[in-house]
Amino acid sequence: GAVVSQHPSRVICKSGTSVKIECRSLDFQATTMFWYRQFPKQSLMLMATSNEGSKATYEQGVEKDKFLINHASLTLSTLTVTSAHPEDSSFYICSAGTSGLETQYFGPGTRLLVL
Amino acid sequence: AQSVTQLDSQVPVFEEAPVELRCNYSSSVSVYLFWYVQYPNQGLQLLLKYLSGSTLVKGINGFEAEFNKSQTSFHLRKPSVHISDTAEYFCAVSVRVSKLSFGAGTTVTVRA
Numbered sequence: 212g213a214v215v216s217q218h219p220s221r222v223i224c225k226s227g228t229s230v231k232i233e234c235r236s237l238d239f240q241a242t243t244m245f246w247y248r249q250f251p252k253q254s255l256m257l258m259a260t261s262n263e264g265s266k267a268t269y270e271q272g273v274e275k276d277k278f279l280i281n282h283a284s285l286t287l288s289t290l291t292v293t294s295a296h297p298e299d300s301s302f303y304i305c306s307a308g309t310s311g312l313e314t315q316y317f318g319p320g321t322r323l324l325v326l
Numbered sequence: 327a328q329s330v331t332q333l334d335s336q337v338p339v340f341e342e343a344p345v346e347l348r349c350n351y352s353s354s355v356s357v358y359l360f361w362y363v364q365y366p367n368q369g370l371q372l373l374l375k376y377l378s379g380s381t382l383v384k385g386i387n388g389f390e391a392e393f394n395k396s397q398t399s400f401h402l403r404k405p406s407v408h409i410s411d412t413a414e415y416f417c418a419v420s421v422r423v424s425k426l427s428f429g430a431g432t433t434v435t436v437r438a
Contacts, residue, residue, distance in 0.1 A: 217369070245426070254416060254428045255370070304369050306426075314360070315426055317370040 214238055215307050217318035224295055225326055232290045232321045234305030240285035241307035245315060246278075249302040261288050295325045328353035328419045332429035339407055340437055347402040347432045349417035357419045359400040360426070361391055364414040373415075376400060387411070412436045 214237040224230050234244055243262050247255040259275075261267040261282035269275045277299075279291040288307075292299055302322055306315040333348040351357065358377050362370040374385025381393040391402045400417060417429040 254430050255426075257425055260425065306370075314358075314372065314375055315420075316372070317362070319369040320367075322367065
């Protein structure tokens with residue numbers, strides 16, 4: 212149980228385009244989903260926390276207009292990188308948790324490369 | 327706020343030898359503690375977690391960790407490693423299902 216999927220696993224796009232990454236909890240309802248960013252050989256940095264049906268809470272320094280997060284249902288959250296630039300190239304990982312479930316379960320990650 | 331310090335950035339170890347990865351945390355409230363493993367180009371997989379109860383926690387793949395409240399530590403151990411244990415290991419702390427604070431990670435390289 213507690214499986215989280217991400218799609219796509221890898222995406223290459225041109226500078227200036229937008230990219231959408233999906234995060235799904237497959238066998239449980241996730242009241243809270245988290246989006247992380249990981250640079251090579253570094254730890255995970257939390258970008259934002261999203262609760263189903265409400266606006267995401269962004270960490271300091273994360274541009275909410277650039278990284279649009281939508282958590283429309285208890286099983287799906289999306290991260291859209293708008294007007295992507297090469298410096299946005301990174302590994303994006305989502306995780307999901309529920310109230311009463313004191314553990315986050317992580318997706319496999321999405322590798323974004325902006326040319 | 328809580329924070330995590332992983333004391334070793336890299337740990338080389340020979341196959342079938344024991345390994346210990348050190349993790350210390352700081353927090354003004356009770357926390358939950360986790361160890362995750364990340365294989366190259368993959369997401370994080372939960373190894374084990376401490377929520378309450380017994381301070382010795384057993385996880386998957388033969389790993390175990392011991393919560394020591396007085397020393398604010400949660401060290402991870404495995405008595406005999408395999409080549410397949412080569413990966414990045416992250417210690418993390420959270421309060422309920424809220425922000426996970428990760429350590430910087432420890433790279434374990436197992437050599438034959």
